Amino acid sequence: GLRKKEVNVLCLGLDNSGKTTIINQLKPPNNSNHLGPLSSEWKHVSQTQAQDIVPTIGFNIEKFKTSSLSFTVFDMSGQGKYRNLWEHYYKDSHAIIFVVDSVDKLRMVVVKEELDTLLQHEDIRDKKIPVLFFANKMDLQDAMSSNKVTQMLCLDSIQDKPWHICASNAIKGDGLQEGLDWLQGQIS
Ligand code: GTP
Numbered sequence: 283g284l285r286k287k288e289v290n291v292l293c294l295g296l297d298n299s300g301k302t303t304i305i306n307q308l309k310p311p312n313n314s315n316h317l318g319p320l321s322s323e324w325k326h327v328s329q330t331q332a333q334d335i336v337p338t339i340g341f342n343i344e345k346f347k348t349s350s351l352s353f354t355v356f357d358m359s360g361q362g363k364y365r366n367l368w369e370h371y372y373k374d375s376h377a378i379i380f381v382v383d384s385v386d387k388l389r390m391v392v393v394k395e396e397l398d399t400l401l402q403h404e405d406i407r408d409k410k411i412p413v414l415f416f417a418n419k420m421d422l423q424d425a426m427s428s429n430k431v432t433q434m435l436c437l438d439s440i441q442d443k444p445w446h447i448c449a450s451n452a453i454k455g456d457g458l459q460e461g462l463d464w465l466q467g468q469i470s
């Protein structure tokens with residue numbers, strides 16, 4: 283059959299925002315490719331694994347396929363000491379997933395700093411790369427709405443790149459499909 287288009291996705295955001303939990307939901311178990319992302323058959327498996335997720339050291343590479351695309355996801359560590367690794371992958375990326383912990387109000391200024399640094403980087407600045415934001419942890423009581431997150435990060439000032447924000451609950455998988463659908467529409 284036809285070769286699927288290969289897409290490199292960079293998953294960024296502060297530590298503890300939920301990047302690995304999200305990617306774990308997107309990929310099938312054991313990397314089997316016959317079921318689509320978020321298929322109910324293996325969603326259960328991912329959920330039972332959610333509690334086993336540990337902070338990422340450096341980064342992990344995950345691969346999964348949808349009907350039209352073949353994704354390679356770089357799941358970066360969000361810890362301060364590893365954030366300098368992010369920029370090495372900007373050049374070869376076709377899309378960015380930026381995950382925000384919607385409960386962590388104290389660190390929203392840090393999120394904004396990291397986002398601004400990303401958007402101003404020479405390998406990103408002039409690129410019309412789609413950026414998908416997840417306002418994650420929407421299940422928690424003190425979570426800010428996606429509108430509030432949009433406002434705090436001044437996302438409306440991003441003019442030169444397509445971007446989209448979805449509220450998500452990575453543990454249950456809520457909101458992830460909507461985000462992935464948008465991203466696929468931007469790429470294919
Ligand atoms: P680093 O690898 O350190 O950069 O963190 P990360 O962004 O990969 O976060 P990770 O996926 O490891 O999740 C951090 C913690 O948040 C874990 O205990 C997850 O179970 C929890 N978590 C992730 N998403 C959600 C969510 O939507 N709701 C709730 N309640 N907890 C979540």
Ligand code: MG
Pocket residue numbers: 301302303336337338357358359360
């Ligand atoms: Mg992680």
